[in-house]
Amino acid sequence: MKIQQTSIYLLLILLNILNAQEMIYDEANSKLKSRKVVCDLGGDIQGKSFSAVILDGSRSQPSNGSLTYEWSFAPNLLFQDDYSFEQFDSMIPYTEADIEGLESSDRASIKKIITRNKFIELDLPSVQEDSQFGVILRVQNLVGSSDSDTLVITVVPATSEPISDGFSDIPLSENENNFTVEEESSAERIPLTETVINAGHITIQAINKDRLNPMEVDIINSFIYGFLTSNSTQQVLDPNRSIPSEINVNKAYERIRVEPDTVLLVSNDTLSSKEDLSMYMSSPLDTILSEVEVDDSTKSIDTSFVYRKYETVTSIDSLYYTEVVDTSLTYRFNCRSYDCAAENAYLERAGQVLTWGINDYSQLEFHYFSLSDIYENEPISFWDSDTIVLSPFADSILRYPESIGFDSDGSLVVVSGNGQTVNKLGREMHPKNAISKDVDQEDLYYPAGVCAGYLGELYVTDQHGHSVKQLYEGNVTTLYSTPRNEDGIILDDEPNTPTSIRVDPEGNVVVLFEGDGSVHQFDLRGSRTLLLPPGMINKPSDIALSSDGSLFVSSMDMGVVFRVALDGSVIPIAGTQNALATATDGVKALESYLGSPVSIDFDALNRLYIADNAFGSIRVVTTDGVINTLTDNDNRVMDMAQLRVSNHGLTTLYATHTLDHRLTRIQYKTISNSSQFNYVHYPYYIILKEGVYGLEEPIKASIRSALGDLIPKEKVSIFKKLSDRNRRIAAYLKSHPLLFGLLLILLNQGASAALSDGGPIDLPPDFPF
Structure with missing residues (x-):
């Protein structure tokens, strides 16, 4: 019985010793249940030369940081100068005898690394053909248990160029002005490839193709290409060549992977019996007795215990690797903007861009810019005013333009005083009378204001006829007419002399009657509601509606713009009658002087625009009440009769100049530093009269102007002169x-x-x- 008890006791002691040796705690200080060591290196890897991959042993078990990682590499896969060693890493290089018969290298090739790191960042070597390299990982715990795993790395030759020449019909040229373009880096990835742009190549990009006949587009493309190739010193890409719609390329990116790395550190800790030993749950490894002198005559024995100490150290590793992305590059054949044309030029690797097409203002626009300017410099933005150049026919019709509006499609509607007509210009800028020929034109004596409804109808005020007309599909109906007595004389206290007209968000018509200075609202049945009583504002000149239907009224005599409250009272919102005030920008609108606010309007963002004839300026009041001037000293707009804002597409302002027989367009432009523009005016009229052939000479002149010195001056002989x-x-x-x-x-x-x-x-x- 005693022998059996002794055996059991010895067995328990042996198990306790083994348990003490292999007892490992995870980060939560709980004992691990399994002591099995498993090595897991993952699947095989494929990558391109010069790219980076991550060898990941983090799936190996146990994952508490107790493992040592022994990495073995095939020859010429990992080199000593490519690897950053840590303090406790061990490295074994290949000897000459090890690599005898293999391709030699002047760099030291690593055979084995013994480390506590579970990740290895590996830069793949350069190869001329597909090559395979083996990697072996052996993991071992603190008591010598181990396991191994292997993988194969297949290295393929690197892609030389990120973008194919397939979009261009001209090979890369040797030009000292060539430049490279890199993609923008992000927090997630950094591009490793760049695109070489041919500085001396010109691409011809047609925009808004749907505004011309497809055959006309091809003819103009061919004509421009022929003109440039015979006159320009640059290499020109043929716009009518066969261009693939899509090309697939491989793009390499450096990615960053953040991983927590936990390492278990094992050491011996010696503590005196007088210290707190509660932190250790296991028995001590050893007991040390030491003699301590208390005084000259007295000594005592101090007992110390040696414990096994386990510490886990966690660090954050930033691992860099290369990701090759199969990218589809798409060529856009139906561009509507310069940005789209620039993207196509990038695919074609052309450093210079000439765009052409019918712009939003029905001009045949030519725009030249350099691609380097797009990538290297910030764009320039400004307001620009220009007189609209009309065709001879339109110019003869639109004499004495009084007021202006916009049809439901955004095209211009102009009231002409020459024939008292309301003219729809359409996309072609070709005036057509909004009233049918078989309708009595005498029904409209003095058209003063015009605006469009939401169903395609037009509303026109007749200043002399004291009425408001509706024009729809060429027919004229009367929405309102000022009451008269039997002799045709206007009744007292009735609104008369209607001028400015608007349509509110609910479809009601709002009219300014300058006769008594009142503003009235009419629904589609002609019912009238008073919005601004007579006499509240001295000589109102124009009205405007914000997006919520609020009414605003300008007064030239008072130099103030008012908002009309629901009860008919008025609140100044811009301008001041202070004689000491000046026209100042960047201040509250009520602090700035307005000389002669003849006309007002709102854009889609509820910014108020004010035409000030005293200074030839256009002021804008933001929603927070701050006023600024759009037009500078070199861009004045004088003698405006009416100002209207088009919110179709880009915000554009239009002004009429009645006695000057002209219209002014004020637009916001964003261009590059190298941008050069030129225009062929009224191209639709030219095509109508002469066909696309009539555009040849204007196109030549526009290209010469836009490209400047890139087109040598034409030499003309004395005989030709x-x-x-x-x-x-x-x-x-x-x-x-x-x-x-x-x-x-x-x-x-x-x-x-x-x-x-x-x-x-x-x-x-x-x-x-």
């Missing part, structure tokens, strides 16, 4: 036959005098001279 002069003289005389006849008589009489020995010229008896 004489021929051109004679042709111009002949054309002039043909259009002036009376002058031509007079010249013939004078030449005839001069010749007769020369042949008659200097006698008097025999003029006809009734010759006026």
